[in-house]
């Protein structure tokens with residue numbers, strides 16, 4: 001494809017990304033994958049170039065752009081794309097009209113920039129939310145160790161005990177080490193959140209919002225497969241991905257429970273008040289993962305954010321009913337907003353005055369309220385908030 005045709009393709013894809021953000025449609029990576037499936041003539045170099053154009057444009061536009069073309073013009077205005085590619089050629093974009101405006105640049109929509117600033121994420125802390133994320137691995141201690149694993153990529157050790165960082169785009173999923181379950185793709189921040197929980201061998205642990213089990217697998221490795229992990233979620237599709245992953249990883253201690261929304265306690269009533277440690281990796285806005293999903297900031301609204309906070313409160317209260325006397329509860333979100341972090345932890349303690357906060361002992365991050373916060377700028381990880389509580 002000619003460079004101008006690639007730009008026009010990126011414009012069309014961006015139109016779909018913008019529409020999906022407004023209507024709750026698929027994320028950008030799925031829209032790209034679908035477009036490539038329908039346009040087989042695009043070779044691997046075309047695909048890479050188009051993907052880069054789309055993601056560069058998403059990162060460059062703070063508020064939702066009016067159109068894919070306006071988003072692409074933002075790249076021209078910022079000096080990241082030559083103007084002469086808008087040449088009006090066959091399959092290329094029409095020439096830039098006099099006075100035609102580019103979309104607004106910035107970190108996020110204005111309301112969200114203000115909320116981030118109120119949570120002390122501004123300047124370089126805010127800019128770092130849109131950098132490209134590295135590719136982090138966790139060596140699966142059930143099958144291998146960081147000291148002895150051999151990988152065909154240059155890898156550097158991270159702050160997580162079994163963490164490795166590879167050059168972005170390393171095709172790890174084609175490597176035997178990944179296929180045989182010796183390594184898992186897991187951001188360092190996510191690894192540190194599991195380490196911070198301090199689960200121990202022999203315990204009964206509930207991973208209340210387990211999703212596809214990224215953290216359940218890590219908790220099983222920390223516990224050396226000794227004890228019991230109940231992994232629950234309301235999302236059947238995500239939860240169904242856990243069993244094959246656990247098998248690959250050799251994690252034999254995990255059982256899954258599908259929950260009914262609003263009736264979560266019913267499916268967990270047999271372990272209510274008996275769990276040594278409940279881990280709540282709560283659903284959130286994902287402001288800490290914009291490096292991987294930059295279009296997520298176009299999807300968020302003040303109403304959706306308030307709904308996430310309410311769900312987090314509900315899940316924390318539910319978790320408190322499941323923990324045994326003297327047991328522990330850890331609350332984690334991949335958000336940098338206090339309304340999904342320090343404020344939720346403080347509100348929990350205000351509602352449960354007989355519980356106490358447990359300090360988070362980590363080499364990375366900084367104290368935030370009663371918990372700890374990791375940020376892309378300060379820690380080079382996805383953004384996370386982690387708080388711990390002990391039951392009376």
Ligand SMILES: C[S@@+](CC[C@H](N)C(=O)[O-])C[C@H]1O[C@@H](n2cnc3c(N)ncnc32)[C@H](O)[C@@H]1O
Pocket residue numbers: 208209210211212213214215216232233234235238259261262264281282283284311315
């Ligand atoms: C941040 S994700 C979890 C990611 C997962 N722990 C991992 O490490 O891959 C949050 C999860 O919470 C789940 N969730 C949302 N509402 C829930 C509820 N009421 N009860 C349990 N899980 C819920 C979502 O389906 C989603 O999978």
